[in-house]
Amino acid sequence: MPQRTVLIVLFDGVQSLDVTGPLEVFAGAEKQWPGSYRIRTASLGGAPVRTSSGLTLVPDAALTAEPDPHTLLVPGGQGTRLPDPELTEWLRAHGPRAERLVSVCTGAVRLAQAGLLDGRRATTHWAYCDSLARNHPAVDIDPDPIYVRDGHIATSAGVTSGIDLALALVEEDLDRETALTVARHLVVFLRRPGNQAQFxxxxxxxxxxxxxxxxxxxxxxxxxxxxxxxxxxxxxxxxxxxxxxxxxxxxxxxxxxxxxxxxxxxxxxxxxxxxxxxxxxxxxxxxxxxxxxxxxxxxxxxxxxxxxxxxxxxxxxxxx
Structure with missing residues (x-):
């Protein structure tokens, strides 16, 4: 079984659950299948980041020090409301190299700013769908589903939908039983269909x-x-x-x-x-x-x- 590296991008103002939710899913799968996932977190310069709730996260490394991953995951949060040219340029350069590009909540805003969602169908938190569509007309925004798959790019809606998407990816990578076991440990459903309405x-x-x-x-x-x-x-x-x-x-x-x-x-x-x-x-x-x-x-x-x-x-x- 090939090992898949999951690289989670950190930045100031990130939503902590957007990070920890998918991380716990992939970590749970790794415990069942040792060697299936290598999970990494990284920020610009490798600096600690402060989440929107005030929690401080210490990344494993600097983004520039990490090799191109199998799965590049960009979480959302209040920090996405502020421009970050350096992070945008990094995503523009490295996003296309990932075998799978994933966003949680307003992480889709970061991907859109880097031009990675142009011509793609995508979603984000329902409260930001209109502004994302308005600011990035080349992106086909669907405000209803909890997550959307378009080729190798997957975008999800608000916070807990990142867990739903991560479970779907684990089921795809490994098997349904593994994803079900992870869901049971996290006491969540396996799994809400991606096109289930956000509310x-x-x-x-x-x-x-x-x-x-x-x-x-x-x-x-x-x-x-x-x-x-x-x-x-x-x-x-x-x-x-x-x-x-x-x-x-x-x-x-x-x-x-x-x-x-x-x-x-x-x-x-x-x-x-x-x-x-x-x-x-x-x-x-x-x-x-x-x-x-x-x-x-x-x-x-x-x-x-x-x-x-x-x-x-x-x-x-x-x-x-």
Whole structure:
């Protein structure tokens, strides 16, 4: 088995969990398969860095002293808001030499500043997707997934998604059982699909200002198996369907249909993760009606059928 060097770039203002989360995943895999990973941290000049939370990290070496790694990982944090021409130049020169280029959270900003994401699909923390797209129009920003793979480049969303991505890379490098064991030790899921949304429908959508629309939002969440057509929801809000659809979108930033789709998907996911109910029963409880309708929704949104999704979260649970 070839040894893969993972080099994690450190800088002042880095988010500590962006560093330690993936590092713990790769270190856990190394404990199971000695010699599988060589994990290094480095900063410009080899100087200690202060994280955004005030923690001081002491790197293994200076970036200029490290050979080109297999995996070059760039974390995010408040420090990415400040220009760093020297680090940008180092990434521009050495990023293309890595076999795998990875960013966590706003580490994607550093990669974009170095021109390494031009013509690529990428993601970052949802709060910075708009500014990244605006400042780097050559990058195809997808604000929804928790991580995105485009060739040898992988970018992930906020903080804990770096763990999800690292687990996916370990599974790819070694095997699923190794990644599952690491996930169990870290008490995290193996593994959230990369194209799972960064946040729930309730968080993705704004809370409506008017009480009738807020009540409709609550009703949808509590009754995913009900008739949630625009006509039925408009009747609950005492509005015409046309007025309701316009008002709902204006106040939540999301059409009623899209909101319903997200709520039903989340409800089905929770049942698959937390219960042993069968797919047919879950499809009815979540408002899909049939297993096939739920399967299409899962494949479209998550890239995995319900049975496969359940296996990822509950490997010992019956697919049913």
């Amino acid at each position: 729930s429908a309730q968080l993705a959508a704004q809370t409506a200002r008017r009480e009738p629309l807020r009540e409709v939002q609550r009703w949808i969440t509590e009754h995913p198996d009900a008739d949630l057509s625009v006509e039925a929801l408009a009747a609950r809000a005492l509005l015409s369907p046309r007025h309701f659809a316009r008002a709902f979108h204006a106040e939540t930033g999301m059409t009623p249909g899209r909101y319903v789709d997200r709520v039903r998907l989340e409800h089905a996911r929770r049942l698959l993760e937390d219960t042993v109910d069968g797919v047919e029963e879950i499809s009815r409880a979540s408002g899909y009606g049939t297993p096939e309708a739920m399967r299409r929704a899962f494949v479209k949104a998550l890239g995995a059928a319900p049975a496969e999704y359940r296996r990822r979260f509950r490997p010992t649970a019956p697919a049913r």
